[in-house]
Amino acid sequence: xxxxxxxxxxNVVKAFGAGDAAVRALDDVSLDIRKGEFFTxxxxxxxxxxxxLRLIAGFEMPTEGQILLDGTDISALPPNKRPVNTxxxxxxxxxxxxxxxxxxFGLQMQGRPAAEVDATTKRMLALVKLDALATRxxxxxxxxxxxxxxLARALAPQPKVxxxxxxxxxxxxxxRKEMQIELKRLQxxxxxxxxFVTHDQEEALTMSDRIGVMSHGKLQQxxxxxxxxxxxxxxxxxSFIGETNFLPGTTVxxxxxxxxxxxxxxxxxxxxxxxxxxxxxxxRIVAASDPGAIPATITNLVYFGTDTHFHxxxxxxTEVVSRLQSGTDEARLTPGTAVGxxxxxxxxxxxxD
Amino acid sequence: xxxxxxEVARLPGxxxxxxxxxxILYLPxxxxxxxSFNAGKSVAVWEGFSLHWYADAWANDxxxxxxxxxxxxxxxxxxxxxxxxxxxxxxxxxxxxFKGQTFIYVAINQPLMVPEIVTAVALLIFFGIVKTWTGYQxxxxxxxxxxxxxxxxxxxxxxxxxxxxxxxLETAAADLYATPWQAFxxxxxxxxxxxxxxGAMLAFVISLDDVVITExxxxxxxxxxxxxxxxxxxxxxxxxxNAISTGLLALTVILLTAFFxxxxxxx
Ligand SMILES: Nc1ncnc2c1ncn2[C@@H]1O[C@H](COP(=O)(O)OP(=O)(O)O)[C@@H](O)[C@H]1O
Ligand SMILES: [Mg+2]
Numbered sequence: 035x036x037x038x039x040x041x042x043x044x045n046v047v048k049a050f051g052a053g054d055a056a057v058r059a060l061d062d063v064s065l066d067i068r069k070g071e072f073f074t075x076x077x078x079x080x081x082x083x084x085x086x087l088r089l090i091a092g093f094e095m096p097t098e099g100q101i102l103l104d105g106t107d108i109s110a111l112p113p114n115k116r117p118v119n120t121x122x123x124x125x126x127x128x129x130x131x132x133x134x135x136x137x138x139f140g141l142q143m144q145g146r147p148a149a150e151v152d153a154t155t156k157r158m159l160a161l162v163k164l165d166a167l168a169t170r171x172x173x174x175x176x177x178x179x180x181x182x183x184x185l186a187r188a189l190a191p192q193p194k195v196x197x198x199x200x201x202x203x204x205x206x207x208x209x210r211k212e213m214q215i216e217l218k219r220l221q222x223x224x225x226x227x228x229x230f231v232t233h234d235q236e237e238a239l240t241m242s243d244r245i246g247v248m249s250h251g252k253l254q255q256x257x258x259x260x261x262x263x264x265x266x267x268x269x270x271x272x273s274f275i276g277e278t279n280f281l282p283g284t285t286v287x288x289x290x291x292x293x294x295x296x297x298x299x300x301x302x303x304x305x306x307x308x309x310x311x312x313x314x315x316x317x318r319i320v321a322a323s324d325p326g327a328i329p330a331t332i333t334n335l336v337y338f339g340t341d342t343h344f345h346x347x348x349x350x351x352t353e354v355v356s357r358l359q360s361g362t363d364e365a366r367l368t369p370g371t372a373v374g375x376x377x378x379x380x381x382x383x384x385x386x387d
Numbered sequence: 388x389x390x391x392x393x394e395v396a397r398l399p400g401x402x403x404x405x406x407x408x409x410x411i412l413y414l415p416x417x418x419x420x421x422x423s424f425n426a427g428k429s430v431a432v433w434e435g436f437s438l439h440w441y442a443d444a445w446a447n448d449x450x451x452x453x454x455x456x457x458x459x460x461x462x463x464x465x466x467x468x469x470x471x472x473x474x475x476x477x478x479x480x481x482x483x484x485f486k487g488q489t490f491i492y493v494a495i496n497q498p499l500m501v502p503e504i505v506t507a508v509a510l511l512i513f514f515g516i517v518k519t520w521t522g523y524q525x526x527x528x529x530x531x532x533x534x535x536x537x538x539x540x541x542x543x544x545x546x547x548x549x550x551x552x553x554x555x556l557e558t559a560a561a562d563l564y565a566t567p568w569q570a571f572x573x574x575x576x577x578x579x580x581x582x583x584x585x586g587a588m589l590a591f592v593i594s595l596d597d598v599v600i601t602e603x604x605x606x607x608x609x610x611x612x613x614x615x616x617x618x619x620x621x622x623x624x625x626x627x628x629n630a631i632s633t634g635l636l637a638l639t640v641i642l643l644t645a646f647f648x649x650x651x652x653x654x
Contacts (some may be wrong), residue, residue, distance in 0.1 A: 091562060092561075093558055093561075093562075112561070113558075113561040113562050114561050114562075114563075114564045114565055114566055118562075119562055119563065120559070120562045122555055122558075122559060124553070124555055126553065126555040126556055126558065126559040127559075128556060128559070128560075128574060129556075129578070130574075130577045130578055139560070139563050139565075139573075140563035140564055143560075143563055143564040143565045143566075143569055143573075144564045187563070188562075188563075191563065191564065
């Protein structure tokens, strides 16, 4: 069953310090992580991602709320009693042990027989392609290799959940891309539930089955990468993931009247003053004479290789960006040209704010 | 001039001062070692090479018993001091700051700051009271006194090692199903071992060469090697003392070399 919940976070609050100086690192977070999925916690630095992982691992106790694993409350269990393993941001490999001893450590502590420890260690070494380095000390490895040892060490005891705290942030771009593919492969091959932390929205979009977007200790939205990107619930999510045009306006029948007087058709609505979000690639430039198009003037044009960004101003001065494939209309669309704008059907989102 | 940064070594007279310092430090020691091999009775006039002062020292029962006593005290005291220092270092670095931490730190290091003669007199009086109470006259007093003043020497390298240690390693051990004891036994202790060894050796050397406190605390017939030598020097200076000193020097040099090898920064 793919919808079985492995980790359930229930109204968790984590406060550091006491009284006026207290920091609410997590503020009433509730979340279900499903069995076998690649779940990503995405948010800016300091939003509480590490704190949530540490609570799931058992390094911290929640101030309020519960954490369930397969339906059982584990909030009070120490880390060594939880079938959950962590890949630390700093790797935290044991410097006095070899690569193989590092990988076998968890199994040994679980009291598995020596033969099983050896066999599993061998399998893990093969899985992360480090067979040749089994007897090396970890200090003799490159960053990418240390990363693999950390992964193998955490996977070896076959935890129910693997927690990864920004595991790729210390790697250079090329290695990071390789490891992204590698991580996806490991997750598919082992079938273990991955909870992955990153502040990189692109990494989150490309790797995850589902994403939880966090900000200021609160979970803002949970959904598939596509849902998060196409239907962000609020301004924070819309601006943190990808680029977005924000158009303030007022709800009218059938849509939202924006500042320039034009009415934007929206799928959902809410009464009163609202903000409409529209992705630049959903904004099309048409002829000024096109009936129903929103009048605009091109102010600037930025070339990005495959794409070109057109900066436009509406009648009231509101700025809108449109992203088009390069090489089509640049000759015609020069700064100062009066044009019309059309939004792709269903693309304009009304935000909660 | 490309490089105008300040370097002590470029000051005028630096070489002269450095060489003078080394000569003052090492010339007496070299002389002492040299005359331990003198054939004659003099510690000032060279009369040819001989090992007979070593043979004399070896055959001297007082030297033998003083050596054994010194070693018993140094081994026991450094073992106690190292254990106490390890626990103290774990207690002062492995947890969040607590009230009285500075006080404990100062208390542990007190023997480094209080003049040794003051401690010696205090111990003499205190142990005198204990002796009349309990009637016990053994080596325990010397071992206790040595353990006390050796503890800060053992503490410093252990604490330095602990402070340089990554706390997340213990977290990782706990994450990988190690109980707190297993995490200590399998991760903390092996990583701490070079610091503990270094601390033990330093404590051993410090105990081995102590004179002041030992002289005050010892009962009759409890001479250690250094207090025995002091007693000999009061009568007549003989190359036998040079021979014993050279032996002690050799032992110390071996231990201190091991200490530096152990505390040397590995990558
Ligand atoms: N042990 C702690 N003591 C006090 N404040 C903490 C502690 N750990 C985290 N915080 C605070 O909680 C907030 C969230 O931190 P963290 O979970 O590390 O964020 P992230 O991993 O998303 O960057 C930050 O404001 C941080 O300063
Ligand atoms: Mg973090």
